Amino acid sequence: MTLLAGADGPSCYTRQVNEWICSDYLADRRSEIVDATVQHIAITAVSVLVGLVIAFPLALAARRFIRLESTILAVTTGIYTIPSLALFPLLVPFTGLTPTTVVIGLALYALTILVRSLLEGLRAVPDEVRESATGMGMGATRLLFRVELPLALPVLMAGLRVATVSTVALTTVGSLVAYGGLGNLIKDGVSTNFRAELFTASVICVVLAILLDVLLVVAQRLLTPWTRGVRA
Amino acid sequence: MTVFTDMWDFLTTGANWSGDGGIWALLVQQLLLTVTALAMAVVAGLPLALWLGHLGRGGFLAINISNIGRAIPTFALLALFVKADWPGTDSLGPYGRAGLATLLALTLFALPPIITNAYVAMREVPAEVREAARGMGMTGPQRFFRVELPLGLPLVMSGVRLALVQVWATATIAALVEGPGLGTIITDGFFRSNYGKGLAGALVVAVVALALELLAALAQRASDPTPKGGPSRQADPLSPAADTVDANADAVG
Numbered sequence: 001m002t003l004l005a006g007a008d009g010p011s012c013y014t015r016q017v018n019e020w021i022c023s024d025y026l027a028d029r030r031s032e033i034v035d036a037t038v039q040h041i042a043i044t045a046v047s048v049l050v051g052l053v054i055a056f057p058l059a060l061a062a063r064r065f066i067r068l069e070s071t072i073l074a075v076t077t078g079i080y081t082i083p084s085l086a087l088f089p090l091l092v093p094f095t096g097l098t099p100t101t102v103v104i105g106l107a108l109y110a111l112t113i114l115v116r117s118l119l120e121g122l123r124a125v126p127d128e129v130r131e132s133a134t135g136m137g138m139g140a141t142r143l144l145f146r147v148e149l150p151l152a153l154p155v156l157m158a159g160l161r162v163a164t165v166s167t168v169a170l171t172t173v174g175s176l177v178a179y180g181g182l183g184n185l186i187k188d189g190v191s192t193n194f195r196a197e198l199f200t201a202s203v204i205c206v207v208l209a210i211l212l213d214v215l216l217v218v219a220q221r222l223l224t225p226w227t228r229g230v231r232a
Numbered sequence: 233m234t235v236f237t238d239m240w241d242f243l244t245t246g247a248n249w250s251g252d253g254g255i256w257a258l259l260v261q262q263l264l265l266t267v268t269a270l271a272m273a274v275v276a277g278l279p280l281a282l283w284l285g286h287l288g289r290g291g292f293l294a295i296n297i298s299n300i301g302r303a304i305p306t307f308a309l310l311a312l313f314v315k316a317d318w319p320g321t322d323s324l325g326p327y328g329r330a331g332l333a334t335l336l337a338l339t340l341f342a343l344p345p346i347i348t349n350a351y352v353a354m355r356e357v358p359a360e361v362r363e364a365a366r367g368m369g370m371t372g373p374q375r376f377f378r379v380e381l382p383l384g385l386p387l388v389m390s391g392v393r394l395a396l397v398q399v400w401a402t403a404t405i406a407a408l409v410e411g412p413g414l415g416t417i418i419t420d421g422f423f424r425s426n427y428g429k430g431l432a433g434a435l436v437v438a439v440v441a442l443a444l445e446l447l448a449a450l451a452q453r454a455s456d457p458t459p460k461g462g463p464s465r466q467a468d469p470l471s472p473a474a475d476t477v478d479a480n481a482d483a484v485g
Contacts, residue, residue, distance in 0.1 A: 077445075078442060081397055081438075081442055081444075081445045082401075082437075082438045082441055082442070083400065083401035083402075083404040083405070083415075083437055083438070083441060084401065084405070085401075085404045085405050085407065085408070085415050085418055085419075085434075085437070086404060086418065086433070086434035086435075086437040086438045086441070087434070087438070088434075089418055089421070089422065089427070089430045089431050089433070089434035090431065090434050090435070090438065092235075092427060092430070092431070093235040093236065093427070093431065162302065165299070165302050165303050166302050168303070168305075169302065169303060169304065169305040170305070171305075172305040172306075172307040172308060173305075173306075173307055173405060173408070175307070175408070176408070176418075176419065176422060177422075183305070183307060186305075186307055186308055186311050187307075187408065189311065189315070190311045190314065190315065190408070190409050190410075193315060195315055198308075198311050198312065198315060199312065201308070202305065202308035202309075202311070202312060205305050205308055206303050206304055206305075206308075209302075209303035210303060213303070
């Protein structure tokens with residue numbers, strides 16, 4: 001019955017004791033926890049990056065063709081409305097029970113936030129700045145990369161933070177197709193009534209979200225040194 | 233693809249819709265949960281947020297509660313509630329322990345968008361309007377009920393709408409902890425390798441989610457006191473440019 005029949009008496013994660021916080025669990029299942037965390041980070045990072053890569057041309061297209069803008073925004077809003085537990089199964093016929101399913105689903109959610117913040121950021125660039133850049137002889141590409149994108153960066157980074165934090169939380173639902181990072185541990189904790197596993201995975205998840213958020217704030221400060229004096 | 237024909241068969245079989253574990257019963261169950269949780273969150277959060285917004289206090293908490301809510305995985309919170317000794321017993325409420333845990337989790341997840349939007353709505357009433365109302369000799373409650381609340385209502389409603397869609401999504405996830413609702417069809421289909429069934433459940437959930445969003449958008453439009461084309465700063469709620477997924481939007485669970 002006992003999981004550990006050690007001489008030290010019952011550990012804090014036997015069926016009888018089943019404590020929420022248990023250092024023995026951390027020590028004994030270390031590799032399992034690390035693996036889940038690494039998978040969680042990998043899925044989150046790839047999803048947000050894929051979302052960003054797709055959001056970029058979409059936002060540019062939406063900006064260039066006004067008619068396309070409402071369509072793109074309507075479709076992305078529609079996707080955002082679909083619950084993740086429903087979105088993953090809808091993708092399974094095409095991608096199967098693979099990490100790809102989770103990544104595509106999460107990338108779609110990240111995309112909806114990122115397209116909006118990209119558009120908003122680009123729109124916030126003052127017209128006179130754009131005009132003086134054109135007056136200095138900049139072409140469309142140089143204007144975009146040298147002037148507009150840097151100025152849109154603060155708004156984009158705000159969107160990226162929201163997208164990243166939500167993606168960390170949403171990755172747990174990927175446990176439906178067995179690729180949910182820490183969500184797999186949570187699912188296992190629920191089905192085997194294992195409190196320490198459940199609690200540890202949940203806490204790591206929240207800590208991960210906060211860490212990534214802080215990381216992005218630091219990145220933003222480094223990338224946009226000119227805003228530092230303004231925003232006290 | 234055989235999965236799609238399986239899905240179609242599942243959806244067109246009348247027996248799957250009726251009965252105790254049928255689609256209709258689960259749909260009603262989930263709608264009931266969603267509405268109850270939303271009502272609880274509105275009662276608990278809305279007056280406080282509106283009052284704080286009126287006073288202009290507690291802004292830090294009102295704004296940041298959304299950020300906190302976003303970082304906590306729905307699944308994790310649901311799981312913690314279900315496995316905790318508190319609240320309740322195994323038989324409390326119509327849907328048992330998981331039902332009560334779900335209801336609590338749903339209420340908690342509905343709070344951030346409601347609170348943040350209500351607070352911002354009160355704060356975004358133009359200062360000149362506020363001043364004019366004060367200059368006319370309006371008392372605090374008069375300013376609140378006759379000026380700030382009507383002007384802020386569209387944004388308040390957009391928060392409730394956001395919460396509604398989010399609660400529906402979260403209620404689906406309840407199935408991962410053997411909770412009530414339509415998600416059961418999805419998880420059941422998956423864990424028994426009956427992907428057609430899982431897909432059918434997912435389709436029903438997604439369609440209802442979109443329908444709810446549309447209904448909420450219509451309700452929000454009806455709540456806008458400024459006539460169409462008037463000086464309303466709020467975009468048309470039905471147009472996709474409206475802030476359905478604004479910076480305050482939380483992850484749809």
